[in-house]
Amino acid sequence: MVSVFNEILFPPNQTLLRPSLHSPTSFFTSPTRKFPRSRPNPILRCSIAEESTASPPKTRDSAPVDCVVVGGGVSGLCIAQALATKHANANVVVTEARDRVGGNITTMERDGYLWEEGPNSFQPSDPMLTMVVDSGLKDELVLGDPDAPRFVLWNRKLRPVPGKLTDLPFFDLMSIGGKIRAGFGALGIRPPPPGHEESVEEFVRRNLGDEVFERLIEPFCSGVYAGDPSKLSMKAAFGKVWKLEKNGGSIIGGTFKAIQERNGASKPPRDPRLPKPKGQTVGSFRKGLTMLPDAISARLGNKVKLSWKLSSISKLDSGEYSLTYETPEGVVSLQCKTVVLTIPSYVASTLLRPLSAAAADALSKFYYPPVAAVSISYPKEAIRSECLIDGELKGFGQLHPRSQGVETLGEY
Ligand SMILES: Cc1cc2nc3c(=O)[nH]c(=O)nc-3n(C[C@H](O)[C@H](O)[C@H](O)COP(=O)(O)OP(=O)(O)OC[C@H]3O[C@@H](n4cnc5c(N)ncnc54)[C@H](O)[C@@H]3O)c2cc1C
Numbered sequence: 001m002v003s004v005f006n007e008i009l010f011p012p013n014q015t016l017l018r019p020s021l022h023s024p025t026s027f028f029t030s031p032t033r034k035f036p037r038s039r040p041n042p043i044l045r046c047s048i049a050e051e052s053t054a055s056p057p058k059t060r061d062s063a064p065v066d067c068v069v070v071g072g073g074v075s076g077l078c079i080a081q082a083l084a085t086k087h088a089n090a091n092v093v094v095t096e097a098r099d100r101v102g103g104n105i106t107t108m109e110r111d112g113y114l115w116e117e118g119p120n121s122f123q124p125s126d127p128m129l130t131m132v133v134d135s136g137l138k139d140e141l142v143l144g145d146p147d148a149p150r151f152v153l154w155n156r157k158l159r160p161v162p163g164k165l166t167d168l169p170f171f172d173l174m175s176i177g178g179k180i181r182a183g184f185g186a187l188g189i190r191p192p193p194p195g196h197e198e199s200v201e202e203f204v205r206r207n208l209g210d211e212v213f214e215r216l217i218e219p220f221c222s223g224v225y226a227g228d229p230s231k232l233s234m235k236a237a238f239g240k241v242w243k244l245e246k247n248g249g250s251i252i253g254g255t256f257k258a259i260q261e262r263n264g265a266s267k268p269p270r271d272p273r274l275p276k277p278k279g280q281t282v283g284s285f286r287k288g289l290t291m292l293p294d295a296i297s298a299r300l301g302n303k304v305k306l307s308w309k310l311s312s313i314s315k316l317d318s319g320e321y322s323l324t325y326e327t328p329e330g331v332v333s334l335q336c337k338t339v340v341l342t343i344p345s346y347v348a349s350t351l352l353r354p355l356s357a358a359a360a361d362a363l364s365k366f367y368y369p370p371v372a373a374v375s376i377s378y379p380k381e382a383i384r385s386e387c388l389i390d391g392e393l394k395g396f397g398q399l400h401p402r403s404q405g406v407e408t409l410g411e412y
Contacts, residue, residue, distance in 0.1 A: 065334060065335070066090045066092060066336070067091075067092045067336065067338040067339070068321075068338070068339050069093070069095070070095050070310050070323070070343055071343040072094050072098075072101040072103065073101075073102060073293070073342060074102070074103060074104075076094055076096070076340070076342035077101060077292075077297060077300075081131060081300070082131075084300065091303075092300075092303060093304075093305060094303060094304045094305065095305045095310060095325060095334075096306050096307075097307070097308065097309035097310070098306070098307070099306050099307050101293040101296075101297040101306070102294070104118040105119060105292070105293055106118040107287070107288030107289055107290035107291075108375075113375075114288055115375040116288060118373070120284065121282035121284050122282065123282060123283070124275075124281065124283040126274060129141075129274040130274065132283075137291055137295050138273070140285045140286045141283055142283065142284050143275075143281050143282070144283070146281040147279070148395050148396045149394070149395050150395065150396045152398065152399050153219075154404065158398055159172055159173040173216070174211045174212070177211075178210070178212065178215075179211075182209050185209055186207065186252045188251075188253060190206055191206050193246075197233055198233075198235075199232060199234060200232045200238065201217075201229040203234035213229070215401065218401050218402065218403075219400060219401040219410070220399060222399070222409045223400070223409045226371045226409060231367070309325060310323055310324070310325055310351060311324050311331075312351065313339065313352065313354075314354070314355075315355060320336060321338075321339050323335075344368065345366040345368075349363035371409070380393070396412070397410060397412035398410055
């Protein structure tokens with residue numbers, strides 16, 4: 001997850017949440033010395049010190065560091081790449097505790113097989129596509145078939161999820177009563193919002209009814225977030241849908257309003273370098289997701305420090321930060337102006353406690369559900385012919401509602 005600090009702004013009641021691969025790009029700068037956007041490439045004083053673990057780290061002059069990004073997962077690397085692209089002269093360093101970049105991204109290749117043990121795809125939004133193009137991977141991008149159905153297991157049968165509006169009346173995952181309830185709710189004929197921040201379950205049951213929740217949203221939350229929809233915040237997990245009701249009085253009202261606003265607003269031209277995905281789809285790369293962190297890391301070169309584990313952070317009187325690392329060469333101290341933490345929130349909580357107990361308490365409340373990924377290969381002849389579409393195994397995985405009595409969250 002991306003948690004960035006100088007002054008730490010955590011809402012006290014923040015719930016949630018599984019971090020997302022999609023848009024890791026916000027950061028603050030120090031309130032003591034802010035550089036306005038119009039002033040390019042601020043150069044800041046900093047230093048790197050190296051010393052043995054037996055004695056306190058000593059500072060020696062070195063190249064100045066403007067920003068230290070802690071964590072070499074996809075969030076940290078995308079932030080570093082965005083900074084390096086927009087501020088070519090800024091000195092950005094990425095520090096990663098492990099001896100490889102990528103964090104959760106774990107692509108494996110062996111015996112002719114290529115598989116993912118962590119995330120398997122991303123949504124090809126424009127910010128993600130910008131990262132792909134900037135890292136030189138445009139030609140390696142692979143987009144899924146937008147017509148490949150997704151399936152939900154319901155009453156012992158895999159049922160396709162509607163992919164487009166015209167599928168809505170015909171799909172057999174929901175009853176006619178459930179579809180009518182969802183339609184009325186989407187139009188705004190449903191109980192008004194309560195005064196508190198709703199969970200995904202509360203919001204969906206109230207707006208779209210029990211069937212949409214139990215047969216579509218609950219399996220989606222289990223399969224994608226491995227999370228409990230009664231605890232996930234609607235606003236945080238599905239902010240775009242939450243905003244529709246807030247802005248338009250209902251989901252459909254909000255959709256029309258959003259379309260009107262989009263058509264009325266003058267849009268900046270789309271970056272012509274970006275590929276245009278057809279329909280709703282997902283993306284990866286020819287050699288798996290690991291290509292993205294590997295490519296960004298290769299471009300950043302020696303600005304990426306592997307096996308550097310951050311062990312403490314302190315704030316100096318100058319307003320700068322001093323970071324202390326355990327590295328293969330001993331204890332190293334790095335002084336910098338701005339720090340971006342993209343490490344798991346429980347690690348950030350411990351590191352930030354000396355600076356802000358409130359931030360540490362808030363960060364300690366995020367729940368990280370344990371997930372096991374198992375990869376299995378079958379020969380094509382083992383698939384029953386009635387499971388094939390036009391003789392092919394077509395589809396983008398299956399999701400399993402917890403109510404269906406199977407222990408797996410889904411399959412891809
Ligand atoms: C099984 C699984 C399947 C998933 N499937 C998908 C999917 O299909 N699509 C999708 O969009 N998302 C998916 N996700 C979520 C996605 O993987 C994460 O949102 C994303 O990888 C988070 O990236 P990150 O860089 O924020 O964090 P991480 O990947 O956790 O990276 C954090 C990095 O910080 C480093 N670090 C930790 N402590 C320190 C320290 N003290 N000093 C220095 N470095 C430190 C870690 O070693 C790590 O490399 C999945 C997640 C899992 C676990």
